[in-house]
Amino acid sequence: MVCGRISSILCLLFLIFGLFFTDVLLNAQTTDRTNTQSGEILDPLSIPRSVIGSGLVRQVKFSPKGDEIAITTTLGVEILNASDLSLLAFYSLKPGVSNAISYSTDGQKIAVVAGLETFVINRRANQIIQLKKAKQVQGVAFAPDDRLFTLLSDGIVQVWDSQQDLTDFATAEPTKWHQHRYRPRAISFSPSGSYVATGAADRVISIRRLSDGQWMGNLSGAGLVNQIAFSMDESQLVASSLEGVRAWSAKTMQRTKKLHTKRTGSDYHLATDLNSSRFAIVSRTSGNCAIWDLMLEKKETEFQADIGTISATFHPQGKNFVTATPYSIKIWNPENGKVISSRDAYYRINNFGFSADSSQMILSTVSQISGEVFGELMLWDVVDNQLIHRWVAHQSEISTVRFSPDGTRILSRSITELNPENPKRSNQVLRMWSTDSFEQIGADLIANREQVNTSQLKDPTIIAPFDFNVEVEMLTDAYESGKDQTYIVMTDKQKMILWKAPKQFHFIQRSYWPVIYRQQISRAASNNGKHIVVVKNKDIEIDLGPGIPRPRLNEHRGNIKQMQFSFDSRYLASLAWDTGACVLWKFD
Known part of the structure; x- marks a missing residue:
């Protein structure tokens, strides 16, 4: 019996020693991996990082004076000189890929959608604020009276009163128009500022009076709407949809003509000048660009633009015309279809x-x-x-x-x-x-x-x-x-x-080195064993050990597809699917 008790005591001592040794070992490994002292929390902002890449173009928009062109990219907003397309300013927006963009009438404020969030940029003060109450935003536009319109994915259109101080936008309460069943995608104001039209994925184009928001009616025969624009005399409204590019009478609400009948309306992009005196329709598939007269009766000019055009904008006075693919921007002379200037800087x-x-x-x-x-x-x-x-x-x-x-x-x-x-x-x-x-x-x-x-x-x-x-x-x-396996050998x-x-x-x-295809790597470890990182959508979590909160590195605008530590363990490189940019992080 004594021997049995001694054995039990020895087993208990061995168990206690084993648990103690394991805890010490885990703590040593965690300390060695994170290189932090007890109680010290790693600050992700302290890790230097640099972005390699230009991002890809999403939309282009002329300023009201025509002296600037705003570009949304997968990394943020670029402001270009409208004469030579040189870069004037860049605004980095991290919540996601930047898409829709609009200038205020004085050209000093720019509204932009990034990652379904809305931001307003003050060009003069170099200030950026976020509209906290605008979520799941599909589109944005400043009205002629400088009210701001945001189009939400649930079909609601928010109307924000004009604000001199941008900080007031962050706390303002918008008016809500229950306009569509879901996903409004396009918005246009009539040249006189009397009406506003919105088009959505519910195949409805709705017209309201801008002064009091009174609903005027819906256009019949609309497809999946992508872009809309009023004619100069406000008698017609043009839309590109899955039904093609077509025009409606703003008075009778009936369809009047077909400009393109191909059932790929998303293939066409509309652009008009400030007074809607000229219309441009560009085909993404073929690159064909047609400039129509103000009554949409005939083509004034037709020329070959770039295949893959995803956005187009007219100079406010119709002097020139800009098209954009994800990889390049070009300024055209609308009279003869000749290129005035180009910027092939995106990849x-x-x-x-x-x-x-x-x-x-x-x-x-x-x-x-x-x-x-x-x-x-x-x-x-x-x-x-x-x-x-x-x-x-x-x-x-x-x-x-x-x-x-x-x-x-x-x-x-x-x-x-x-x-x-x-x-x-x-x-x-x-x-x-x-x-x-x-x-x-x-x-x-x-x-x-x-x-x-x-x-x-x-x-x-x-x-x-x-x-x-x-x-x-x-x-x-x-x-x-x-x-x-197939191997590359020499x-x-x-x-x-x-x-x-x-x-x-x-x-x-x-x-041997097998031939490998592109792959998503969701976890990476440095060769020195100090760092382990894990992908969480567009963020990178740093694994500091069991039970320790994981700091997040958030520089990417889209989900990460690949990451790798350098062989000396000092750098981590990561690459996202949507943005096309690589981020280089310096750990040591």
């Missing part, structure tokens, strides 16, 4: 990778001019945070980029390269580049035609070009013995080949 970052010494990043970008896609590579200095070189690498979107271990070569891979032999089936093309000359090394490797099957070989003597890759190590099937530094390797040639100790 989307699609993928990235760190060099082995963590001093550089390679990023793949996508841009498009006149419907032609360009896949470019950007070599970035991580330490000095500046561009080293940028060059066109593919005539298509680049899906994967990687450094070689010695940092002297870069691999780029496109899965949508044009196939001259069969245009309906794209080629998968891999190219090698020199980091010194930025010239291509060797010939293209066409993955869908040049795979070598090694099933008949016992043990192929191959040299892997890149003997490390973080993403591969994170894939559960990278070395799964039950699956065949016989020398000038030639790449592909091996189709059966399962018996899978060796974990060998550093």
Whole structure:
């Protein structure tokens, strides 16, 4: 019995010692990982960050005087000089992608929707305020009397009284018009300021008197409305919808004419000058632009604008005309269809990778001019945070980029390269580049035609070009013995080949690099073990250990699709789906 009691006491002591040792170990690991003292909370704002990328264009709008052009992008609002499209100002809006935008009549206030929230920018005071009571906003517009209209996704139209002090907007109580069943998408004011029309996804165009909000009626025969505009004499209202581009009589509320009958109204974009004396209709699919007279009876001018046009705006006096694709902005002469000025400065970052010494990043970008896609590579200095070189690498979107271990070569891979032999089936093309000359090394490797099957070989003597890759190590099937894998290999530094390797040639100790597709990485850990980060939609949570609140890094405007620590653990790079911008965070 004594022996039994002694054994019980010894077991209890061992249990207590084990729990104590485990707690000490966990605390040591947490302290080592977070590098914080007891009670100290990591401030996410203390982590330096920089945004790499231009963002993509969403909407364009002339100022009332015509001297500025406001651009909403996936990163915020740009103000451009209307003469040469040079950048005058930039306003970063983090809640989400910026979309709808409108100037006040004096041009000093700009209302913008970002991430379904509404913000008002005071250009003179360089001040930004948020309308706290405007949620789930689809559109925004200043009226001629400077009242602000916000269109909510539940169909309600909010009307905000004009405010001299922007801070009053934050606490103001709007008037509510129960205008639509859901999702109003378009708004237009008549040239005299007498009427306001709204169009929604409920296929209704509603007209009210602006002075007292009296409902005047609904237009019949409207489809899924995207944009609307009054004619100069206010007798007609033009709308683009799923039924095409059509006109209604504002008096009889009946449809009068069809300008375009194709059932893709979302394909067309409307623009008119301040007095509605001219109408422009641009097709997104074809790039065709037609300038109509004020009575919508005939086309005054017709020319070829850019394929992929998503927004258009007229100068207030009709002097010139601006179109925008996600990648470029152009000012046109509406009389002859000639380009006056252009700004091809926008691109989307699609993928990235760190060099082995963590001093550089390679990023793949996508841009498009006149419907032609360009896949470019950007070599970035991580330490000095500046561009080293940028060059066109593919005539298509680049899906994967990687450094070689010695940092002297870069691999780029496109899965949508044009196939001259069969245009309906794209080629998968891999190219090698020199980091010194930025010239291509060797010939293209066409993955869908040049795979070598090694099933008949016992043990192929191959040299892997890149003997490390973080993403591969994170894939559960990278070395799964039950699956065949395709590997990029090199016989020398000038030639790449592909091996189709059966399962018996899978060796974990060998550093093969499988051909991988784009993937979403929701969790990343630094090599030194100090940092663990987790994706939460568009934010990044820093895991500080069990039971410790996770600080959030919030610089992205859209959901994050990829992130990776540099190999020295000092930097974290993250990339979002919607914005096309990469954020570089400095941890140490």
